[in-house]
Amino acid sequence: MSSHDVFHVTLLPHGQRFEARPDESLLKAGLRAMAPMQSSCRVGTCRTCLCRLDSGSIDYEIEWPGLTREEKAEGLVLPCVARPLSDVVLRYEA
Template identity: 55%
Template sequence: MTSHTIVLLPGGIRFEADGATSLLAAAEAAGVELPSSCRNGTCRTCICRLRSGAAAHLIEWPGLSFDEKREGWILPCVAVARSDLEIEAPLARRVPGS
């Protein structure tokens, strides 16, 4: 499976994600903490803005409006990478010891 490089801005935190694992799960596996709660695309706690690259949501209609989708907002708990990505995630942080 193809691996994609994910860069979280503004901190420049990097990790790898394949096209089948949610961005949230890939971040956690790499020792990166992102805000999250429901993990099913409804609560919007994890909402981030995609700056470059292509991502797809694993559910038909995540908790985003049409306009939010068009503006590049994604929900990492139910989104996967389709290419290398740059994502605005100002609250992202490396978990100490990882």
């Protein structure tokens, strides 16, 4: 595996970091690293895992995750169905 096969994910505000492969969801990678990420359905509909993409880029495993066009444009993401395309920073707001 080359270094390009793994991306680094940072969770704000707590600053926890973990690694994620491009072929797995951010949530799956985070749970493996015992990151404090909430989830429920894990298929992109319930929005329990909702957070904001502060930097980096992602791709979705499903056609249309449970976000409006406006929310997507604002940078909101559902990590249970999002795969990393680069290093990413996710922000959780209280």
